Amino acid sequence: MLLLNGEVPPKNNxxxxxxxxxxxxxxxxxxxxxxxxxxxxxxxxxxxxxxxxVCLGLPGALPVPNKKACEWCIKLGLALDCxxxxxxxxxxxxxxxxxxxxxxxxxxxxxxxxINGKLNxxxxxxxxxxxxxxxxxxxxxxxxxxxxLDFNRSGVPLVEIVSEPDIQSAQEAKKYLNKIQQVIRYxxxxxxxxxxxxxxxxxxxxxxVEDETGVYYTPLAxxxxxxxxxxxxxxxDYEIKRQIDQYQSDKITKNSTNKxxxxxxxxxxxxxxxxxxxxxxxxxxFPEPDIPPVIFSKDQIEEIKKTLPELxxxxxxxxxxxxxxxxxxxxxxEDLSFSNAFDAIVQALIGKPEFNEFAKFTANLFSGxxxxxxxxxxxxxxxxKLSGEYFSNLFKAxxxxxxxxxxxxxxxxxxxxxxxxxxxxxxxKGLIQVSDTASLEQFAKEVxxxxxxxxxxxxxxxxxxxxxxxxxxxxxxxxxxxxLAKEILEKLLK
Numbered sequence: 001m002l003l004l005n006g007e008v009p010p011k012n013n014x015x016x017x018x019x020x021x022x023x024x025x026x027x028x029x030x031x032x033x034x035x036x037x038x039x040x041x042x043x044x045x046x047x048x049x050x051x052x053x054v055c056l057g058l059p060g061a062l063p064v065p066n067k068k069a070c071e072w073c074i075k076l077g078l079a080l081d082c083x084x085x086x087x088x089x090x091x092x093x094x095x096x097x098x099x100x101x102x103x104x105x106x107x108x109x110x111x112x113x114x115i116n117g118k119l120n121x122x123x124x125x126x127x128x129x130x131x132x133x134x135x136x137x138x139x140x141x142x143x144x145x146x147x148x149l150d151f152n153r154s155g156v157p158l159v160e161i162v163s164e165p166d167i168q169s170a171q172e173a174k175k176y177l178n179k180i181q182q183v184i185r186y187x188x189x190x191x192x193x194x195x196x197x198x199x200x201x202x203x204x205x206x207x208x209v210e211d212e213t214g215v216y217y218t219p220l221a222x223x224x225x226x227x228x229x230x231x232x233x234x235x236x237d238y239e240i241k242r243q244i245d246q247y248q249s250d251k252i253t254k255n256s257t258n259k260x261x262x263x264x265x266x267x268x269x270x271x272x273x274x275x276x277x278x279x280x281x282x283x284x285x286f287p288e289p290d291i292p293p294v295i296f297s298k299d300q301i302e303e304i305k306k307t308l309p310e311l312x313x314x315x316x317x318x319x320x321x322x323x324x325x326x327x328x329x330x331x332x333x334e335d336l337s338f339s340n341a342f343d344a345i346v347q348a349l350i351g352k353p354e355f356n357e358f359a360k361f362t363a364n365l366f367s368g369x370x371x372x373x374x375x376x377x378x379x380x381x382x383x384x385k386l387s388g389e390y391f392s393n394l395f396k397a398x399x400x401x402x403x404x405x406x407x408x409x410x411x412x413x414x415x416x417x418x419x420x421x422x423x424x425x426x427x428x429k430g431l432i433q434v435s436d437t438a439s440l441e442q443f444a445k446e447v448x449x450x451x452x453x454x455x456x457x458x459x460x461x462x463x464x465x466x467x468x469x470x471x472x473x474x475x476x477x478x479x480x481x482x483x484l485a486k487e488i489l490e491k492l493l494k
Contacts, residue, residue, distance in 0.1 A: 013211060013212060014209060014210070014211040014248075015209070015210040015211070016207050016208065016209050016210075016244055017168070017207065017208040017210075018168060018169060018205065018207055018208075018236075018240050019165045019205070019206050019207065019208055019217075020165060020167035020168065020169075020170075020172075020173055020203060020204070020205050020236060021162070021163050021164060021165035021166075021167065021203070021204045022161075022162075022163045022167065022173060022176060022177065022201055022202070022203055022204070023160060023161070023162050023163075023201070023202045023203075023204070023222075024160070024161040024162075024163075024177065024180055024199065024200070024201050025136075025158055025159070025160050025161075025199070025200045025201075025202075026076075026158065026159045026160075026161065026184055026189075026190050026192055026198070026199050027136060027156050027157065027158055027190055027197070027198040027199070028040075028069050028072050028073075028156075028157040028158070028159060028189050028190055029189065029190050029191060029198075030066055030068050030069050030072070030157050032066060033050075033054075033055055033066065033135070033155035033156055033157065034063075034065070034066050034069055034106070034133075034134075034135040034136075034155050034156065034157040034158070035054055035055070035063030035064060035065060035066070035106060035135060035155055036052050036054035036055050036061075036063070036064070036155055037052070038050050038051060038052050038054075038055055038155065040156050040157065042150075042152035042153045042156060043196055043197075043198075045152050047141075047148070047150040047152060048149075048150055048151055048152060049152065050152045051151045051152065051154070054155065055101070055151060055154045055155035056101050056151055056154070057100075057101030057102030057103075057154075062290050063106060063288075063290055063291060065090070065291060065294060066157055069133065069157035070113065070133060070294060070296075071304055072157075072159070072187075072189040073113045073114065073131060073132070073133045073159050074113050074114065074296065074301060074304050075187055075189060075304050075307065075308065076114070076131055076159055076161070076183075076184065076187065076189060077113055077114020077115075077117065077131045078114075078301075078304065078305050078308060079183050079186070079187050079308055079311060080114070080117035080118070080119060080128050080131060080161070080183065081117045081118050081119075081128075082114035082115055082116060082117030082128060082130075082131060083114070083115050083116050083117075084113065084114055084296070084301050085111055085112065085113060085114070085115065086295060086296055086297065086298065086301070087111070087293055087294070087295045088108065088111045088112065088113055088293065088294050088295075089108075089110075089111060089287055089288070089291070089292075089293045089294065090106050090107070090108060090133075090287070090288040090291045090294070091106075091107060091108060091109050091110065091285045091286060091287055091288055092104040092105070092106060092107075092284075092285065092286055092287075092288050093105045093106075093107045093109070093134075093283045093285055094283055094284045094285075095282075095283055097137070098140060098147065098149055099137045099138035099139060099140050099149055099151075099154070100137050100138070100154075101138065101151060101154060105134060105135060105137065106134060106135050106288055106291070107132065107133075107134035107135070107160075108132035108133055108134065109132075109280065109285045110285075112130045112131065112132030112133070113131065113132060113133055114130060114131040114132070115129070115130050116128070116129075117131065119163075119176065119179055119180070119183075120313065121172055121175050121176055121179060122172075122175065124166075124168075124172070125166070126163055126164070126166045126167060126176055127163065127164035127166050128161060128162070128163055128164070129162045129163065129164050130160075130161075130162050131159055131160070131161045131162075132159070132160055132162075133157070133158075133159060134158050134159075134160060135154070135155045135156065135157065135158060136153050136154065136155065136156040136157075136158045137153065137154060138150060138151040138152075138153055138154040139151075139152075139153050159189075161180060163176070165204070169236075170232070170233040170234075170236035170237045170240070171233065173203060173232055173233065173236055174229050174230075174232060174233045177201060177229055177232060178229065179312070180192075181194075181199060182312050182333075182334065183311060183312065184199070185335075185336065186309055186311060186312060186336045187307075187308060187309065194227065194228055194229060195227065195228065200226075201226055201232050202222055202223060202224055202226070203222070203223045203226070203232060203235065203236050203239075204220055204221070204222045204223075205220070205221055205223070205236060205239045205240065205243070206218045206219060206220045206221065206243065207240065207243045207244060207247065209244075209247060216247075218243045218244075218246070218247055219243075219258045219259060219260060220259045220260075221239055221243070221259070221260050221261075221262050221271070222259070222260070222261050222262070223235050223236070223239060223262050223263075223264050223271055224261060224262070224263055224264065224274065225263045225264045226264045227266065228266075231264060231266055234266075234269060235264045235271060238269065238270055238271055239262070239271050242270075242271065258276070259276065259279075260273060260274075260275070260276060261274045261275050261276075262274060309336065312333045315329075315332070315333040315339055316329045316330060316333045319332055319333065319359075319363075322346075322355070322356050322359040322360070323356045323359070323360065324359060324360060324363055328360075328363045328364075328367060331367045331371075332363060332366060332367065335381070337381050337383055338366065338371075338381055340383060341366075341381070341383040341386055342362060342363065342366055344383070344386075344388060345362050345386060345387075345388045345391045346358060346359050346362055346388075347388055348388035348389060348391065348392040349392060349395075354399075357399075358391075358392070358395050361391075361395050361398070362391055362395070365391070365408065365409065365412050368409060369409040369410075369412055369413050370412065370413065370416060373413045373416065385416050385417075385419055386416060387415075387419075387421075389421075390415055390421050390422055390423075391412075393421060393422070393423045394408055394411070394412060394415075394422045394423055397423050397426070397432075401433055401481050401483070401484070402423075402432055402433055403423070403426050403431065403432060403433060404433055404478075404481075404482065407426055407431045407433075407478070408422070410431075411423075411425045411426050411429075411431065430477070430479060431478065431479065432479065433479055433480065433481040437484075437488065440472075440476075440480055440481070440484060440485055440488050441488055441492070443472050443475050443476050443480060443485070444472060444485065444488045444489050444492050445492065446475055447468055447471045447472045447475060447489070448468070448489070448492060448493065450471075451467075451468060451471055454467050454468055454471070455468070455493065458493060459493075465486060465489060465490060465493075468489050469482060469485055469486050469489060472485045472489065473485065
């Protein structure tokens, strides 16, 4: 069990605090690979069809950096509030693995594109050490007792985002990943889909232990093969408990510098030892001799910065200034196209006295009826199907009691499907509320005459008026103004 601050409840006067860092790998959706012109799309593609001598690591093949990928790495760094290095260089990370054709990976260590960023999670600042550019590896496919290799993914542009160990719980780690994913999708550099492998995460975890004898740290463990956001949360929770249990059982882990790599078994819901973790010296990094230093001027970096959209935190702050709740503000900012559509709609009444009321009305329709419709149909959101004028017309109709709130939810969905004015749809379907007193009195008399028992109940308990209002709405086929109907019923019953 974890406390809200990420700490584990003390046992035998022992205080334990998780120390969690995250390495996030993001595949960029450039058309070509990082160091060659091969098609970078590898998802569900015939194995080994998007390859060439460069990404297959054949002798004599020379890498040429993808400029767009470098610009997008800088763009992500700017979105994460990083400092950008104007001059950087690539390095070789040497290790042997079957899916690494060259036996080294071209990456960055000493001077990455972006350093010293931060991300705010519920008021807690998570520091970002770096965002650097590298190439992805191939993929090993295990079938029975055989392992096959697919090099379509080899050389795909990959940005690695490394946090400082500032994360305090599995829940905070999941929120951090959600925020990273949201920012990446906002700036349009990747789908960041964990299930498809375009975003991958490796948590690193150890525990600070404080007891009567001093302060100790358990060995650092890096968790691999985590394939979902929920999986990250479960893996971290499991590993925290495992390390504490091991510490309490043998005490061998006190201040150990031993590092391990552990895999995540989602079926068994547990981690397992894979190997002793290498340090940077084991990889024998040295500057990539075939690629000169990469230089971006201040002006070029400023031009990249100008392409950034309004980011999620800024949108949320703006929506709260409209008097929207935290829930509504966060829900609207979740998706960039959804958020941009909302911004375009509310412009219709910006600066007007009723603007905040209109923003709340629009937010309710977006977060409710429209989102529900999209979830049901699994359609992509189409901003062109919405009109600020239509929302304004509908808002005025509801405000003037011409259309009920429930009818507004119905007709806005039909408006999205047909591109017709929702008020006109309501008129065509006979859904405009009747506010004519004479007509409502006639409906009320019919209801009173047909429901004598309900009338008796009302005389004993005025709250029973709700049933009679419901019957009047039924008689009027939903067209009656419910508030006015209630007032007329009460007047006639008195």
